[in-house]
Amino acid sequence: MRILLVLMLVLGSVIARAQTYTGKVTAVKDGDTIEMLVNGKAVRIRLFGVDSPEKGQAFGEKARQYTASLCFGKVVTAKQQSRDQYRRVVAEVYLPGGGSLNLQLVKAGYAWQYTQFNKTREMALAQTEAKAARKGLWQDAHPVAPWVWRKQRRSAAR
Template sequence: MKKIIYIIMIVILTYFGKFQTEEKNSSKEKVEYNKKNEIPEEVRGKVVYIPDGDTIHIVMNGEKFKIRFYGIDCPESSQPYGLEAKEFLMKNIDKNDVRVEVVEKDRYGRLVGKVYSKGVNLNELMVEEGYAWWYEKYARKEKKLEILQNRAKKDKKGLWEQDNPQAPWEYRNKK
């Protein structure tokens, strides 16, 4: 009887030990994935945090990603329209399902991409409604963003209501 119990315990410990090792290895693979700096073409996930108007944090398959919107730059939180940009994004994003077409990974380890919610390109929407600048320095070829920005300026939408709005990159450089 003792032998049977002993064998059962070994089988159970072996099974659970193997299961835990496989789980540890799979989490190591995730860490390894990040260390290799591989960039997925697309990520889909649930929004878990919105720090500002041009950055979101999403979770996909249990892994968290920081996403920086490609080609745009929103006012900083301490700038005029910084909080309004964040609020506008929060109202227009489906927190349960976003799709990101990844363009690159930036020097801070964030994925940079075009963010879609309910089929709408949020990068373009933020510029079109005057809550973001076209970030020409990093997205020269995104001529649609230029057109949308010019239209928002002409219509005095959002931050363009101001006489002389300060671009966020200029604001950051003065700090």
């Protein structure tokens, strides 16, 4: 019985990870979070392996606007990697032409590679090139990574 339970959990995890969503982007919450309409239901998607500046942080609104310019109102495909602590689908999102929205944000300088989750060479190279070209948030003399900014805000709130 215990083995059956473990198998069910593992299979459930694999199935959840392999799920693909296709739908129209109806909202862009911030640079790395969108909402899609999939079969008449809103699905919130957190972009996998990237972290954009937060609302209220330098370049936060520009990152949101850039994401919206690429995908708002368009039909995209999201390949689920996992779910986060807020129950959002964490996914690689592909634009109508097939390119990765996640990678495009890093290339344009509107997101960091979130190396805690994504260690690909392609993403690292995109970030290095954006930084060297001073694109997007890399124009700032001292850009603060969103995970650092969030931690600072939590500490200040205590």
